[in-house]
Amino acid sequence: MRKKIAAGNWKMNKTQSEAIELAGAIADVVIPDNTMVILGVPAVFISDVQTAVEGSAVQIAAQNCHQELSGAYTGEISASMLQSMGVEFVILGHSERREYFGESDELLAKKTNTALSQGLKVIFCCGEALPVREAGKHIDFVKNQLEKGLFHLGADDLDSIIIAYEPIWAIGTGVTASDEQAQEMHEAIRSMIEAKYDIETAAKMHILYGGSVKPSNATELFAQPDVDGGLVGGASLKASDFAAIIKA
Ligand code: PEP
Numbered sequence: 001m002r003k004k005i006a007a008g009n010w011k012m013n014k015t016q017s018e019a020i021e022l023a024g025a026i027a028d029v030v031i032p033d034n035t036m037v038i039l040g041v042p043a044v045f046i047s048d049v050q051t052a053v054e055g056s057a058v059q060i061a062a063q064n065c066h067q068e069l070s071g072a073y074t075g076e077i078s079a080s081m082l083q084s085m086g087v088e089f090v091i092l093g094h095s096e097r098r099e100y101f102g103e104s105d106e107l108l109a110k111k112t113n114t115a116l117s118q119g120l121k122v123i124f125c126c127g128e129a130l131p132v133r134e135a136g137k138h139i140d141f142v143k144n145q146l147e148k149g150l151f152h153l154g155a156d157d158l159d160s161i162i163i164a165y166e167p168i169w170a171i172g173t174g175v176t177a178s179d180e181q182a183q184e185m186h187e188a189i190r191s192m193i194e195a196k197y198d199i200e201t202a203a204k205m206h207i208l209y210g211g212s213v214k215p216s217n218a219t220e221l222f223a224q225p226d227v228d229g230g231l232v233g234g235a236s237l238k239a240s241d242f243a244a245i246i247k248a
Contacts, residue, residue: 003152005229006246007038008236010169023052025239040091061089067110083118090115093125095168103149130169139188155197162206164231170211182209186226218248
């Protein structure tokens with residue numbers, strides 16, 4: 001039985017004191033037994049947030065890492081640095097990284113390998129832009145992203161992967177995929193995994209939905225049979241909203 005996951009992505013938001021306050025408030029939320037809570041925090045605040053959530057079940061994700069383990073890459077953060085700090089997860093392939101930082105599927109495959117080599121778990125994002133959906137090519141598009149970014153991995157490695165389906169047209173726009181649109185894609189992703197690997201691997205895979213998840217739509221979205229929770233941007237920045245999403 002797959003657990004439900006509420007993962008927040010704070011992006012480039014919050015000051016140090018605000019991050020500590022928000023993390024502390026989330027750490028106080030009573031997390032249902034079947035639920036995992038992950039906070040994707042800015043790297044500079046990881047240590048502060050780890051202290052703020054100490055003693056709770058809240059886990060930490062970084063929002064990116066470099067494909068190399070060390071070297072002359074000014075300003076970058078490596079998977080080994082994250083591992084050495086006890087970080088559990090890293091978000092890779094977010095559409096903002098793909099779009100604003102030119103991250104290709106090939107680069108993301110490398111980053112994924114590097115993160116896994118350091119024992120990190122990867123929240124791997126995929127999702128189509130509006131014109132792709134309007135052209136009815138959304139499932140093929142996501143399949144291509146997964147084939148290039150993830151499906152070189154062995155079935156055992158997939159235990160360390162969470163897939164986040166995030167249609168770009170729903171991220172930060174207030175427009176959410178309908179329950180049916182989310183379920184259609186999640187079911188398709190699970191079938192892709194079954195076709196590439198096997199039925200057990202597909203059944204175990206956590207697939208999150210991301211794109212304007214809010215307290216008002218989380219319950220219905222998370223009730224879809226192939227939706228295992230959410231990757232939440234805007235609504236993870238307010239403790240009361242994220243607490244409601246954790247409960248959902
Ligand atoms: C995200 O960026 O991962 C995201 C889903 O953002 P929002 O919830 O704000 O749409």
